[in-house]
Structure formats: C-alpha cells, structure tokens
Amino acid sequence: MKAVRIRAFGDPEGLAVVALPTSVPAGNEVVIAVEAVGVSGADALIRRGALAAYGFTEGFIPGNEVAGTVTAVGDGVDASWEGRRVWAFTGTGGGYATQVCVPIEQVLPLPSALSPVDAVTVGGSGAVAHFALRHARFTPGEAVLVRGAAGGIGVMAVQLAARAGASAVAVTTSSAERGDRLRRLGATHVLDRCGNGDADAPAGYDVILDIVAGDGLSAFLDRLNPNGRLVAVGAVGGPPPADLGSKLMARFQRSLSFATFSAATVPAADLQAVRRDQLDAAARGELTAVVHDVLGLEQARLAHQKLDAGEVFGRLVLTP
Structure with missing residues (x-):
C-alpha cells in the first residue's frame, strides 16, 4: 500500500509518498480500500508542526476521514461488512493512504446515492458544525455570524444555521465571489474579513462561530448581543x-461568553x-x-499548497 x-x-x-505493508485488521477492525480522503x-497545522506538543510527530500520516469499500474484517466484526461502501473516521490521522x-x-454505511468524494466533504465537517452550534446554545430565531465561512466547517455551519431557523446568517469571507456562493448555501449577509461591508447586516449577533481565531478574534466580541456567545471552532489564523480574557472582562456588563469547541x-x-x-x-x-x-x-503537496494559499472554498479531496 x-x-x-x-x-x-x-x-x-x-x-512524501511512501510504501508500507498491506493493512491487516486487528480484532474489531475493518480494512477499507480508500476511494476518497478529506483534507482539512x-x-x-499538523504538517507545519504547530500541534507537535499534542503528540503529532514527524512521520505522521495525516487525514482523519475516508470513504471507500471494506475489503477485510477482523475478529468480532460481522462478515457482512465485507464489500460494503462506507465512510469512516480514522481517529487523529492515517487517512492519506x-x-x-x-x-x-467508527464506520458508517454510505447511502447508495452519495459518492465517496461527497461523503468525506460532509461527514466530518458537518458534525463539527452541528455540535459547535449546540455548544453555543443556538436556538431558532437567533442571529448567527460565521467567521471564516469558506472552509469545510464554515460552509456546513452556514447551511445548518439556515436550516435550523436562524433569523440571520452572516458570514465573513475574502471576496464577493465567495460571498455569492455562501448566499446560495443560506447566508443572508456577507461581510469582509474585518466584519464590515454590508450596511443591512445585524448590528449584533447572538452566536458567533469563529473558525479563524488569531489576533482578530477579540474585535468580534463587540459584535455580540448582550448574553451573546462566541465559540472558537478552529485556529487557522493562530491562537x-x-x-482576550481582560477584553472579555472589560465587557462584563454585557454578560458575554467565550468558549472553545472540539469534537x-x-x-x-x-x-x-x-x-x-x-450523510x-x-x-x-x-x-x-x-x-x-x-x-x-x-x-497531497499541491493540496496543502492550496490550503496554505487560502484558495480553498469548501473541501479538498484526495483520491488514491
């Protein structure tokens, strides 16, 4: 392999592409012949070494979700899984293979109408967006802002917030073209990266999902309504x-909340x-x-070059 x-x-x-021994399932495992890998x-961040303190070392194989066909099953797994089309969460990595x-x-059967490529575009990001909105205690009728909405989690958060009955779904993004695409997914207002550019956008938001973080995060505290909640779902812009804590305390009278979220x-x-x-x-x-x-x-190198250049709208997929 x-x-x-x-x-x-x-x-x-x-x-680097390397040759490895053929996979053999342990007990309670299946082997999947990979047809699509989600790139996130x-x-x-792992490739750059930014998460080395969390145990991600050189030699690591990235990729935490795949779709394909089960080719072998280990002890304790029903033999009927063999030959089935599936989506799977591989854990912290291992999917680029x-x-x-x-x-x-961690395996789910794929609906017959869903391609492996589409499965790895929805499967991981969609669940993160769902539970991030729940973590923010979002309820129908509230106004939502998704900061950094053009990535895999962002485009799913926009769709889910719109489907769940948000009174407004504003997004920050880098271009008018991306803004138009986000509107087609359910966004009601399009802002630039600083949160400006739409005079009709709400003055405040009940929930902000922030996928960017970085130094610009604290400026969005002032976009929260009283009792508003900002949840950091990613950190593509750095910590x-x-x-941040002192800036949050300076707004003490508005009862704002900041939280992080990890699936x-x-x-x-x-x-x-x-x-x-x-799915x-x-x-x-x-x-x-x-x-x-x-x-x-x-x-894979080209895929990561696109990620680093900020070119990606939605999800990149690798197909072995």
Missing part, C-alpha cells in the same frame, strides 16, 4: 490574543448518529457537499 507521511515539519514539500485545515484499518464503531469532547456514539443523519441528508439533496477540488493521493 501507499501512504503520504510528513517527512519533515514545515512547508508542503515535507510531505487541521492536517495543515490507499488502505486504512478502522475500528468498526487568540493573550489579553473530541462529544461522545463517539453521538457523533456517529449525527454523521449518519447528515443521509446529503444523499437526499438537503445538504450540499461543497468540493473545491479532487486530486490524486500523490498530489
């Missing part, structure tokens, strides 16, 4: 400023239930899989 490893932390040139911003071994609890804190069974529902919804055409580009596994 082939896989893409992080040979050296840093730029995309540190990614987290993969880029032609084969993966995955615990059966929030060190004085790692959600029970696995709950994640799988939402992923199943969303079914995508198969019915109720959710849109937004695919920026489909590249071969050997083009």
